[in-house]
Amino acid sequence: MVGETKTQKLIKFYIPLALYLFFLLFPFYWMVNTVFKSDNEMYNLELNPFYIHSPTLENIVHLFTRTIFFKWMANTFFVAILSTLIALGASLLAAYAIQRLRFKTSQPTGVAIFLSYLVPQTILFIPLAHVIFQLRLWDSLWSLVLTYPTFLVPFCTWLLMGYFKSIPKEMEECAMIDGASRVRIFTKIILPLCLPGILSAAIFCFTLSWNEYIYALAFISDTYKKTVPIGLVTELVRGDVYHWGPLMAGALCASVPVALVYSFFVEHYVAGMTGALKE
């Protein structure tokens, strides 16, 4: 703002920002801090816990050699990518239809989809478990691929609806007069224009699926079929013994792909959250 002194700026802007950053980043710091400490150092209360005195890779080695971490990573990629694709496909069509095809129940449909998003996963997994059992998908990665879209689709649909809304109708009408069919309009005009929105939806889906816990815990029990969040917790917490070092190493390695995805697409992502067409 014009006329603000440095102190005012400090109080209004920099100090709150610093606090916020500290709040957000401290867990990551703690994670990294723990990964490179030996058990002895970790449990030694004499030492300063915020500092690594004798860095070691033993936790990472433990994670990579004594668990099937890479298999879990592969499982998680498989589930996250497939469920993202399914969710995107469904929500693109749903959002376009609700927003653009004028049918009587388009508004209620939109609201219904949103309401389904509000049902907590912790309740939904009970009936879903029954469905999965009936489909004989118990203990299979496909159970996750099929159930993740239940919370991804509503979210993406709403995100994309807002996005489609910001594309002027005239553009489609013009294309229609130009002789393009609905499908052509969708693929040639809408999809290219919505790329930032689609990317943000995809990132969201990917992250949510990557981090999902409840369904994965409920539907998968075979160690070889676990996803990273479940694998780490079930294999590295034995009874009341927490293998903090490998646990944190797993958490760190598992957050790398998500961080990479975000940083690659951050610009599109911001554009996607703020609307489609800016001229």
Next chain:
Amino acid sequence: MAEVRLEGVWKQFEDVVAVRDFNLKIEDKEFVVLVGPSGCGKTTTLRMIAGLEEITRGNIYIADRIVNKVPAKDRNIAMVFQNYALYPHMTVYENMAFGLEMRRTPKEEIRRRVQEAAEILGISELLHRKPKQLSGGQRQRVALGRAIVRKPQVFLFDEPLSNLDAKLRVQMRVELKKLHSRLATTAVYVTHDQVEAMTMGDRIVVMKDGLIQQVGTPLELYNRPANTFVAGFLGSPSMNFFEAELVREGMAIALRAGDVRLDLPPEKAALLNGYSHDRVIVGIRPEDLQPVSQHLPGRTIQATVEVVEPIGNETYVDVDAAGVPLVAGAGRHSTIRPKDTVVLKPIPEKIHLFDPRDQRAI
């Protein structure tokens, strides 16, 4: 060859009737302007011709073919939108070629037609730019180009100039008019700007509340408005209206409104033969009301000047004639100042009379 005919066309959106009983025959190569205030149904009518809106009742013919159920793409029309509706991810060339590509026109033919259109519109240099990199006027040209490459039977324009600044608008108005005479294609043009309507239309359709108020050439509408709405809508500043009492003295008829008294010339008085009501609405255009030096009772109006508005080529004065507010054209060299007393003389043949009960011209 494409004449457009609308017969008894209605459009109803749930409980709102947007267009009522619209009947119009647009001749081949004619430039017809639909004009009216916002919400009058003009854009809806255009969209029904385009096939973007279904018709509730009635028939629309394009080149003698009923098109009620024909989808927009098969009507052989092109439409230019107010916000241009250019595809932002395509270059100017791709924008203009899109319609032809959809119709599987050979590549070579597309290239030829796009270049031809770009030349006509003076945008050959811009073919490789994206819409983002163009000014408002240039975008407008691209939108026009996209319409003309297709060589449609009918052009539809939906307020195409209203996003441009005033100067550019005047320039594009002239260019559009030239373009129309060059392409010789039927055109329907929607605007809320009466100046655009007057200057561009071969014929004007004035609409209000979904109803056609009057159809005619610009001068017909200006000189013989069918009702007070048309009279007030066309012309700037708009026509002066005041209600007056009819004073009959033998064959002669005078108008009286407060202290204002005007004798009607015999041909105007003759119009009132058989008129049963004793009151009329009088309409006088500002330019038909001029200051004179001498007050002649029954011929002139005495008034006090309230506001003087010089606009360069004309000076308008807002006056108060014993309670009747009027605007008069005082000529570009006027020296009239506020609070002056002026004598205004209406041109007797240019006095318009309307029935206060239905607002129609008498």
